[in-house]
Amino acid sequence: MKTIQYLGLASLLALGACDDSTSKPDDVSPTGDIGNGRLYRGATLDNAVNHEREAVSASWALQTFEAKDLPAIPQVDLAARPAPHVEVSRGYRLRVTAAELVAGVKLPLSAPGAFVHLSPQGLMDVELDQLVLVDGVSGQELRDGAGIGLTLDAATLDRAGIPAIAGAIGFKPKLDAGVHELKLTEAAAAGMTDDLIIQVEEPGSAFHATAAADNTGYLLGDTLTIAADWQGADVRTERHDAIAILPSGKQRPIVLTAAGATLTGSLVLDDEDVVPGALIDVEVQLEGVSADGVRVRRTVKTSVAYALPTAAFRGDVRKVGGTVDVGVDVGSPGRYAVTAVVYGTDDGGALVPFMMTQSARFLEPGSHVLTLKLDPAVITAAGVREPFEVRDLELMDQTRVGQLGRRAMGVRLAQ
Amino acid sequence: MRALTKLLFAIGVLVGATTFSATKAHAARGVAFIHGTGSHWDAYNDYFTAENVDSVRTGLANSGNSTSNYVVINCDFTKYMWDAGAAGCVATALTNFIAAKGIGNGELTIETHSNGGNVLRWIMSNPTWDARYPNIISKIRWVNAIAATSLGTPLANAVINGNIFESALGWLMGYANDAVRMQQTSWMASYNASWLFGTAGRPALPKGFWNVVGTDVDSSPFDGDSWCGGSWGLDGYAQSVALDNIQNIYLNSCSDGFVDCSSQQGAGTTWFQDKSRTADAEPLSHNQSRRKCFNIDGILRSDV
Numbered sequence: 001m002k003t004i005q006y007l008g009l010a011s012l013l014a015l016g017a018c019d020d021s022t023s024k025p026d027d028v029s030p031t032g033d034i035g036n037g038r039l040y041r042g043a044t045l046d047n048a049v050n051h052e053r054e055a056v057s058a059s060w061a062l063q064t065f066e067a068k069d070l071p072a073i074p075q076v077d078l079a080a081r082p083a084p085h086v087e088v089s090r091g092y093r094l095r096v097t098a099a100e101l102v103a104g105v106k107l108p109l110s111a112p113g114a115f116v117h118l119s120p121q122g123l124m125d126v127e128l129d130q131l132v133l134v135d136g137v138s139g140q141e142l143r144d145g146a147g148i149g150l151t152l153d154a155a156t157l158d159r160a161g162i163p164a165i166a167g168a169i170g171f172k173p174k175l176d177a178g179v180h181e182l183k184l185t186e187a188a189a190a191g192m193t194d195d196l197i198i199q200v201e202e203p204g205s206a207f208h209a210t211a212a213a214d215n216t217g218y219l220l221g222d223t224l225t226i227a228a229d230w231q232g233a234d235v236r237t238e239r240h241d242a243i244a245i246l247p248s249g250k251q252r253p254i255v256l257t258a259a260g261a262t263l264t265g266s267l268v269l270d271d272e273d274v275v276p277g278a279l280i281d282v283e284v285q286l287e288g289v290s291a292d293g294v295r296v297r298r299t300v301k302t303s304v305a306y307a308l309p310t311a312a313f314r315g316d317v318r319k320v321g322g323t324v325d326v327g328v329d330v331g332s333p334g335r336y337a338v339t340a341v342v343y344g345t346d347d348g349g350a351l352v353p354f355m356m357t358q359s360a361r362f363l364e365p366g367s368h369v370l371t372l373k374l375d376p377a378v379i380t381a382a383g384v385r386e387p388f389e390v391r392d393l394e395l396m397d398q399t400r401v402g403q404l405g406r407r408a409m410g411v412r413l414a415q
Numbered sequence: 416m417r418a419l420t421k422l423l424f425a426i427g428v429l430v431g432a433t434t435f436s437a438t439k440a441h442a443a444r445g446v447a448f449i450h451g452t453g454s455h456w457d458a459y460n461d462y463f464t465a466e467n468v469d470s471v472r473t474g475l476a477n478s479g480n481s482t483s484n485y486v487v488i489n490c491d492f493t494k495y496m497w498d499a500g501a502a503g504c505v506a507t508a509l510t511n512f513i514a515a516k517g518i519g520n521g522e523l524t525i526e527t528h529s530n531g532g533n534v535l536r537w538i539m540s541n542p543t544w545d546a547r548y549p550n551i552i553s554k555i556r557w558v559n560a561i562a563a564t565s566l567g568t569p570l571a572n573a574v575i576n577g578n579i580f581e582s583a584l585g586w587l588m589g590y591a592n593d594a595v596r597m598q599q600t601s602w603m604a605s606y607n608a609s610w611l612f613g614t615a616g617r618p619a620l621p622k623g624f625w626n627v628v629g630t631d632v633d634s635s636p637f638d639g640d641s642w643c644g645g646s647w648g649l650d651g652y653a654q655s656v657a658l659d660n661i662q663n664i665y666l667n668s669c670s671d672g673f674v675d676c677s678s679q680q681g682a683g684t685t686w687f688q689d690k691s692r693t694a695d696a697e698p699l700s701h702n703q704s705r706r707k708c709f710n711i712d713g714i715l716r717s718d719v
Contacts, residue, residue, distance in 0.1 A: 049497060050544060058542035058549050060621035068557070068625060068686060068718075079616030085604030093576055115664040117573075152664075170664075199576060201664050216608040277495050278596075279605050301572070303601035305609055337543050341618055356618050360543035392618075396610070398544055401497060403609045 032081050034217050034406040035395075040308040041365065042272070043332035048399045049276045050335055055361035059375045061382065062341075062353055078341060078353050081392060081408040086212040088231065089300035091201040092285070098192035101184040104134065105198065108179045108287075108295040113204035115150075116182070117170040122194025125167030128153075130188035133173055134181035147174050179295050200297075206232045209298035211284045217305035217403045218269055218280070225266045226254060228284040228300065235288040235296055237263065242285070246271045247278035247306060254282065269306060277401030279303040307402025311336050313395055314367065319413040324372040324390060330363045334399035338370040341392045343410065344384025351389055351410075354382040360398055388413045442519015444556075445484035446472055446719045447509060451529025451562075451705070452492050452594045454500075459487040463528070467707040471526065474716035486512040492530055493592035496537040497544070497610075501594070505534055506547045513554050523554040524719045528705045529674070530594055532563030532624070533603075533611075536682060539620045540612040557623035559686065559715065562704045565614065565626075566681035567603035568674045569665045571595050600678075613682035624683025627711070629671025630690060631698035644703035673701035687714075 096105055107116070120126055128151060133142040142148070149172040173180070182198070208231040218224050226242060242254040244267050254265040263286075283301040290296060311334070314327030326338045337360035343351040357372040374388070389412050395405035448468060450458040459468055472485040490504035513523065527535050535558050542548045564571075574595050596602065613620040669676035676688070689699040693709035704711060 049495075049499075052545050054546040056543040056546050056549065058552075058621075060542075062619045068623070077616065078618065082608030082616065085601060085608070087601045087604075197576070199573065203664060216605060277497060279602055281601070301601060303599065303605050305605050337541070353618075356612075356621070358541075358543050394609075398541075401495075401610075 030407075030409065032083075032215060033408060034215065034219065034403060035312055036219050036222050036309065037312070038219065038221050038309045039312055039329055039331035040220060040272075040310050041331040043308055043310045043334070043400065045333060045399065047276060048334070049401060050398045052335060052360075052398070053362050055359075057357075057359040057371070057373050059342075059355055059357040059373050059378065061355055061375075061378045078392070081406060082216050084212050084214060084216050084304075085302060086210050087300055087302040089209045089211075089298050090203060090205055090207070091199060092297040092299040093200075094198040095195050096198060097195055098184060098189040101182065101196060102186055102189045104181045104183045106179055107136075107173075107182045107198075107200065108297050109173070109175055109200070109202065110177050110207050110290075110294050110296045111202055111205040112174075112176050113172065113202070114175070115170060115172050115201045115203070117168065117197075117199040117201070118182075119168040119197045119199070120192065120194060121197060122192065124188075124192045124194070126169050126184070126188060126196070128169060128171065130185045131169075131171075132183040132185065133175070134183065135175060136178040136180040137176060148172065149174050177294055205296075207235060207290065207294070207296040207298070208232050209284070209286050209300045211282065211300040211302040213282065213302060213304045215304065217307070217406070219307055219309045219404065220269060220272060220274075221309070223266050223268050224280070224282070224304065225264060226256075226282050226284070226302070227259075228256065228263045228286060229261060230286070230288065230296075230298075234291045236290075237286055237288040239287040240285065243283050245281040245283065246273075247275040247280065248273035256284070272308065274306060274308050274400065274402070276399075278306075280306045305403055307397060307400065307404060308332070309404055310334055310397050310400065310402065311363070311395060311404055313393070313405045313407065317390065317393070317411045317413075319388070320371075322374050322376060324357070324374065324413060325369045326372060326393070328363070328368050328370055328395065330365050330368055333362070333364050334397055335360055335362045336370065336404075337396045337398050338372060339392075339394045339396070340372055340390040342374060343389040343391060344379065344382060345387055346384055351387075352382075352384065353391075354378065354384055357390075360396075386413075442522050443484055443517045444475060444478055444480040444522040444524075444719070445486070445512065445516050445518045446475065446524045446526065447485070447512065448487040449505060449525060449527040449531035449535060450488070450490075450492065451527075451531050451564075452592075452598070454491040454493050455489045458489050462705060463487060464706050467705070467712050470707055470712035471715045471719060474719040477717075481516075484516045484518070490534075492534065493594050495593045495597055496530075496534045496606075497541075498593070502534050502537050503545065506538065506545055506551060509551050509554075510547050513551065518554050520553050521556050524556050525558045526561060526715060527558060527563065528561045529701065530564050530598060532558070532560035532565060532682070533598070535560070536565070536611050536613055536620065536624065539622060539624070540610060542621070552621055555622045557625055558683075559625050559627060559718065560679075560683060561627040561711075562629050562671050562674055562699075562701050563626060563679055563682065564598050564674050565603070565683075566607070566675075566678035567598045567600035568678060569600060570673060571598040571602075572600055573665060575599055603678075607682070611682070615681075620683065625686035626680050626683055627686055627699075627704065627714075628676055628679040628688040629674075629699040629701060629704050630669050630676055630688050632670075632672040632700040633698055643708040644700065644706040671699060671701040671704060 152170040256263040256265040310332040316327040342355040391410040491500035697709040
């Protein structure tokens with residue numbers, strides 16, 4: 001059963017234009033906002049994480065707190081909207097079978113000082129003397145701990161009170177940059193049916209990989225676009241792979257294509273199985289060769305919010321006395337909250353942020369208004385006057401921990 | 416911008432009637448301790464240690480308050496921060512404490528450690544989530560966020576990736592829980608961009624969120640300071656050695672062995688970095704900052 005209703009796009013784009021008491025907002029591009037004109041009607045309260053039914057409103061002055069023994073409170077420079085997170089990686093991860101490790105797994109290191117963590121995913125242990133390192137530069141086979149510096153095993157971590165994998169081992173190979181090989185002895189692999197994870201961290205390497213999505217959050221029906229890149233050096237990518245792991249656990253491959261030095265790929269989000277508050281992970285594997293011939297491998301993962309559009313901004317924002325009414329269309333029952341930053345006009349005529357305001361209540365499907373309060377005491381204390389403006393308007397589904405709407409564009413308020 | 420700073424500072428001095436304003440006459444003052452990741456039944460003894468808590472709470476006497484006006488919460492921080500077992504449990508404990516002790520507006524100092532800072536930030540960023548939250552926020556004087564994981568930690572990434580701390584056994588024991596998942600760097604970045612306030616570019620929290628930052632791990636076997644902070648049945652020196660090694664592998668040079676300084680300072684305002692105020696300018700490792708080490712208890716005692 002199709003449960004998505006499409007709202008009028010014009011009304012969404014014309015936020016604030018539905019009432020005489022609003023005026024033209026500042027010119028902020030809608031790119032990066034959240035909200036796609038869809039309304040999802042199929043969500044129930046079965047997996048609700050918030051059962052509050054009392055309507056609650058709150059507002060607070062920005063920067064009201066006491067300053068301890070420090071001389072001043074740093075100014076918060078508000079961004080129009082949060083920028084997508086850029087995750088940086090200086091390591092990579094492999095999942096291998098015991099048989100593959102017995103045969104030998106290539107271990108490219110781009111700099112000395114790497115740390116290798118080998119974690120059997122089952123109940124079998126791995127000991128240092130069961131590993132064989134093959135130096136890819138000299139061809140020498142290193143056994144019984146030879147060629148290995150620092151080791152950090154589960155016993156050490158356990159003794160320190162840090163939960164550790166039983167049977168895992170971490171070590172620093174005394175190897176220069178090069179493509180080396182890691183092997184497990186046949187005796188150690190006997191009876192080992194579970195995979196092993198090899199994590200290589202290269203804190204001393206100049207080669208980093210980055211991954212970033214094109215927004216901080218997405219709704220059902222949106223297109224997620226991911227961009228991956230090398231950072232710190234010129235690397236020619238030879239292999240790449242990307243996968244999205246949805247909150248439901250479903251995995252979706254993303255095809256990356258080169259756009260200049262950057263790899264990009266997109267995925268249409270169509271999964272209606274959403275876990276409250278859980279994010280989409282996008283994991284990218286890159287392997288390439290630098291200009292001076294160093295082979296580099298990286299795994300980089302970034303994460304973004306994903307929600308069902310159970311409610312949406314209707315498009316109208318209206319100042320009524322000391323309150324601001326925000327129109328909301330609700331598709332599925334739940335507790336919804338609207339938050340906004342309120343700007344006022346200072347003595348110099350500039351708009352300055354001075355107050356946060358937030359309001360939430362439980363709403364059944366239909367057309368509603370959430371009312372934000374403008375605390376007169378905060379206005380007086382701030383010494384600001386009309387015109388006021390609300391910016392960074394956010395709509396949240398508190399029942400399912402979903403961000404449903406964000407409008408960076410300011411809405412000018414007047415009586 | 417300087418004028419705006421002054422304006423906003425003036426608001427802080429003048430404002431007296433916001434939803435979360437403070438009226439302090441004749442109200443009791445108190446202090447609450449909120450632990451980090453994990454499910455705790457006796458955080459007083461096991462997490463913060465009795466000698467640390469008892470030292471800090473004696474500071475309440477300086478303002479004529481009872482030194483019994485304290486609470487050490489025990490909640491399930493294996494859950495996401497918004498969960499009833501996490502923020503919901505904290506709200507229950509603080510609401511009961513506030514009522515029982517008659518804590519006044521702006522009179523509650525909260526000491527959080529590690530992920531406890533995220534749970535408090537959840538409450539302060541989402542005052543409408545729970546009808547009890549506004550009353551709690553109005554009572555808060557400020558939050559001292561000790562070793563907070565505000566931007567997550569690469570060690571949480573490692574746990575979830577299945578290569579350190581974690582295994583099939585670990586799942587059964589709850590290591591790779593939702594709280595650890597939540598503290599991955601990319602996950603905290605998402606929450607900081609949506610549900611949480613106080614990070615760069617985002618609106619400020621309604622009350623002060625003051626960071627106490629651990630900058631290093633001292634693991635020399637010849638330095639007795641490395642031994643401070645071991646808990647019952649554990650070896651403080653081994654903890655320092657392990658944290659020092661982990662720091663060198665997964666973290667930046669400025670970290671407390673578990674969290675990078677950038678994350679500890681990622682939300683709110685930095686109160687101080689350890690060496691600037693601790694005894695003998697000793698660094699506070701992640702375990703030491705929740706124990707009675709290098710006069711951190713004395714610093715907090717003077718602050719309540």
